[in-house]
Amino acid sequence: MADVTDQYLYRDALTTGKSWWERQGDLIMRRPFNEWTFTHMNRLLPTERVSRGGFRFPLAGRSRPLALTYRFDGREYTLPDLHRRTFTTAFVVLHRGELVHETYPGTFAGPRARFQLFSLSKSVTSMLIGIALAEGAIGGLDDPVTDYRPDFAGTAYDGTTLADLLDMSSGVGGLEKWDVPGADIKRFEAACLGRGTVLDVLRGARRTALPGARFNYSTLDSQLLGWVLEAATGRTLARYAAERLWSRIGADRDAYYWLSRSRPRTAIGGGSLNATARDVARLGLIMSHEGRIAGEQIVPRSWVRRTAVRNVPHLAVGALGPSGYDHYGYAGQWWTLAGDHRAFAGLGVHGQYLFVDPVADVVIVKTSAWPTEDDEPRDRETITALSRIAEHLSARSAVLTA
Template sequence: MQHQTEKMPKMVTIKTVFLFVLVSVIVFASLYSSNLIRLYTAVTLYDEDKITENFLTLYQNFNANQIPASTQPFLFPEKLAQLPQTFPFDDQSINVQTFIEQSGTTGLLVIKDGNIVYEDYLRGNAQDRQHISWSMGKSFLSALFGIAIEEGYVKSIEQEVTEYVPELKGTGYDGVRIKDVLQMSSGVGFNEDYGDFYSDINRFSRAIAFGTSLDEFVASMKRARPPGTYHHYVSIDTQVLGMVLTRALDVSLTDYLQEKIWQPLGMEYPAYWLKDDYNMELALGGLNVTLRDYGKFGWLYANYGNYQGTQLVPIQWVLDSVTPDAPHLLPGADNPFSSSDSGYGYQWWIPQGAADEFAAQGIYHQYIYIDPDQKLVIVKTSANHLYNDKSYQWGAKHYALFRAIEQHFRD
């Protein structure tokens, strides 16, 4: 009897500890369940078995603002045709459909002379599903910046960013012109290697998952080289542009995009803009948009910012946005002042060998390719888990494909 009495306090203690741990886990899970979901999504974002669905549902797992569809949606007329069967690349003839499948395509849209001539959805994507923009969203932000300058909210791109965002004084952005940030020449050090778990861009993704303030993350950046001298693609630069705009406008980026582009451009579907726990949008690439509405934005730029007779984006801004105006911004594989083979404007890419073509471009093969004189827009969304394998020469092959499509529909 005495032996059993001695055991009871130990049993009670173990049971109490177990219940305490169980309750703690339940409380932690209930309080931080959204953060845990976001963290899991961020860590597994590019996994082969999850990447496609992740790219189509990110706005459901992260904080996001909704941008309502236009009350007067515009629908492109359809004159559907076939794509070319092959395209040339390095003395090879590559099968178009094979490449579309191999590169993880989720949607492909071709607009020619204001008509949809090709449209296809793959891997679970559909006409009414929103796909993450990644860095294609930077070009949307560029449009908003041009509008804000036209309306007088931002005086000049020659101003320093700290005139609008004083909390960046003493950081890598202190003394940097808005223009240098627009042209990805801020001089700020940033590792954008998506294949490196510890890179700055992947740390940034995890910061979003934890609900960290994006503004605070930006303020941690350091100077690596003199601004305005070297083109180094730094996604965090676009986040700074978003900070400048929100201070200058005193409204959210979401509201400004809705008023100035989504509604007047007749966007057919709602969009979603990822944001942090402090209601600041992921300006550097957090838009989630349907394929057709990406195409509509491309069509706006194919017409130099004019939509059905209304100049939504100032024409001079559009022209300046797609014109490299300094040696370090020019396209070319041998440019010693650039980390890229392509040229760069105000958040728009200019591919090698371009006549008047330019593109919005995002990781994992997101493209809005625009050829204004041919009145051609190609939109491609993708979720390719092999994106970081450079042996495939993905970028060069995509531009070869786009030019073959342009030639096909020109003929």
């Protein structure tokens, strides 16, 4: 595959007149190349391992067909339709803690493949913040960022609290637009890949609103949150995740964070975790079961419940404004959904999903290789299908127990 990759990049350079170095961010993301890159990020960037330790927790149950349809834009579709239409690479469904369905349509996918989770990493960072808060490493959510990172005094983040970062309400930066040259997220991407430094990008971001006043989705906020966690715990993000989370969930494989090429190298708390689909499902199991897995409390129950918060006006479903789709709200680095089941999801660009319905006790992991970073119709279709699966499994359980 390496030879094919080199030939692909060489042809692209001849066609565009630009080198791999100039276009690497776009090339990593482009179909069909991204089917490979999204499962081989450790071949492209430096990494830090997140060790699984010695504890094992095999998922009970077995995969079987899910014979259902979902209705989207006036038509009925099957799950194979979903996978074809939304470029699914891995799909894992848990119900009541057991594996009930699993498939890997991706070319390089399989149970042992580790998938690039992109911004789904933000939700994992949130879980780690909850653990650090319970341990006392972090004093409180009203603490200013500068208590942990005094080098941000005098920047746009001066006066921002941890709660503001968690809820994407820092008031720093503009809209996160991947197709706009010079946007904060494009400068951030360039710094991760070695052009400039990630620290300079964050320190140079501009204030655009008062802290806590409005929602503005921002990977920069999540990156700073990860740095706060590292400063508070005295550990790298990967090491803290290994000690407090990964080694306690019975993971199948080590995970890893890729690191910025620019120095000092840093994990991207808002987007560089890579893990197997089954292990991501274990994280969803924790969130569905109020912080517990294998009989042990991993994430504080109060922190998990905070994810369901929907009473902040500018974070309510449908109220996020131009940086969030109308079918989502937001709380603590998770996207919230309407309805009595109070479902929520961790999301990543190009179609990465960790869907949790705590009422139906359903967890669904879907990794994908979309052609573009964001795609509202594909996202809406995916959430429609995942919600339908939860509804189907919940109804079937009700019949079986009646």
